[in-house]
Amino acid sequence: MLTLLPQFTIRIADLAAAFLFMYGLKRMSSPVTAPSGIFVAGIGMAVAILATFLYIFNVSDAAKPFLAVNVVLAVVALLLGGAIAWWSGKRVAMTAMPQMVALYNGMGGGAAGAIAAIELFGQHTQGLATAVVTLLGALIGAVSLSGSLIAWAKLDGVLDKPLRFRGQQAFNALVLLMVILVGGYIVFAIQTATAPIIATRHLISLFFGLALIFGILMTLPIGGADMPVVISIYNAFTGMAVGLEGFVLQNPALMIAGMVVGAAGTLLTLLMAKAMNRSVANILFTNFGAIQTEQQGEMKGSLKPVDAADAGIFMRYASSLIIVPGYGLAVAQGQQKLYEFVKLLQAAGVSVRFAVHPVAGRMPGQMDVLLAEAGVPYDMIFQLEDINDDFATTDVTLVIGANDVVNPAARTEKTSPIFGMPILNADKARKVYVVKRGQGAGYAGIQNALFYGDNCDMVYGDAQAVLIKMIEAVRGLGLAAAA
């Protein structure tokens, strides 16, 4: 009877956690309710973790001699892992958020894989379904761990080139096949108990080794521009692995939370792929840069460089302005200066809005976060579908550090690798200024007809330096705009 109450409490706590997670995520449907949403989910997590310690009253007989050490280890691991991650999460720069999320994803995948390893090494798995699900969770978790680490390295600039070799896909497929074969044999060995335990242990190690290698191989050939999709895939993978291990441990909270995240990650992956007009398979198995274009026809028109101050003053006298921010702005750390400039214009009566492309930045919605960090109110930020028709009726469009997402080739050039990708119709504005570091092409490595248009002037230079000049120029007018 003594064990009944702890069991019951744990079940209630898990139920509460599952509910609070769902409710917390639901509150993310608006920026107004979102902060309370994550707080609610946090309470769910705290309750579930604390309740788990009640398992102390319920451990198996085999674990009883180890219990004291286990509890100490658990508390130390919990505090150590939590504190390090909390500290790093509070300090990380917003531009580095994608690699941080990739890292946390990998940790989750690693934890799911480790749980599977304990079940396998400890011979806890019983029954065919449980063995298969354990191994499947182990595979997905391990792939998510090593793959996320490679994604982190790429986003952080440690690895800067996609690594490809001839026959790579066949090789990767072969490794995956080996993982499945080894996994299949482990299930067979567990079921029939034919193989000696030591031999099975080696096989389990081999299984994890191959799964980790597969994660690395799968991620290495994918280019930097596709990383948002990759992060989101691994988010979904880790979710699924957690869900599957939840089944193994008979814990419905893990099953539900894992599957919810699995679905969320899958949905985000599809949305990202759609914003780039590519299939997920295309992203995973080919590469943007690799689809090389036969050189397109000569660009008509010419690039027309203008002075930053002149551009700034022109915008001051416009009545409406749409700003298209890109990752180049974030790299130059220019968001603060940009918002300062915007406030000057607003004080002078210019209507200013921001147009954000779904793939601006290195992960879905990153540009929105970077603007929010600079203090830009969210009601000034518009997404592609909400603002695209307004470019035609806008006086000026200011493109800063964005390239491919405003390339009209996506509408017109059938041979272009970005053909069909939804773009911001910046070229339709009466006047366009493009702030750009140099004349080089963007991520996709293609020319941009927008820059050569009659209505477009180029302002060359680092985004932050250019914006400082624009601010000075507008301030220099000494009008009511002395905000």
Place this chain on the structure above:
Amino acid sequence: MPHQIVITGFVALYIFVLAAFAGWVIIGRVPAILHTPLMSGSNFVHGIVVVGGLYALLNASSVLEQTIGFFAVLLGAGNAAGGYAVTDRMLAMFQPSAEKSDGTLRKSE
């Protein structure tokens, strides 16, 4: 153990399918502007794996299991705490226009 809930076969499938559907519907309503916090937030949610890690570690009965269990909890705790910290930070940044309200949200310059 009569009080132990056993989830097998079709019951497990029901849970998986309904949870996936609920996730799909809930997440589909999140606006694009919140997609980064959503991703780190869902990242935090799968940090619940730490609960599984704790269960496995508390039931460990060999040094090998203890070692792996320690890392399971360490990684899971990092996943949960890190995911929460970054999501909370990002969401706190989203503010409405100060002009329309009484101006209390406006940051001093």
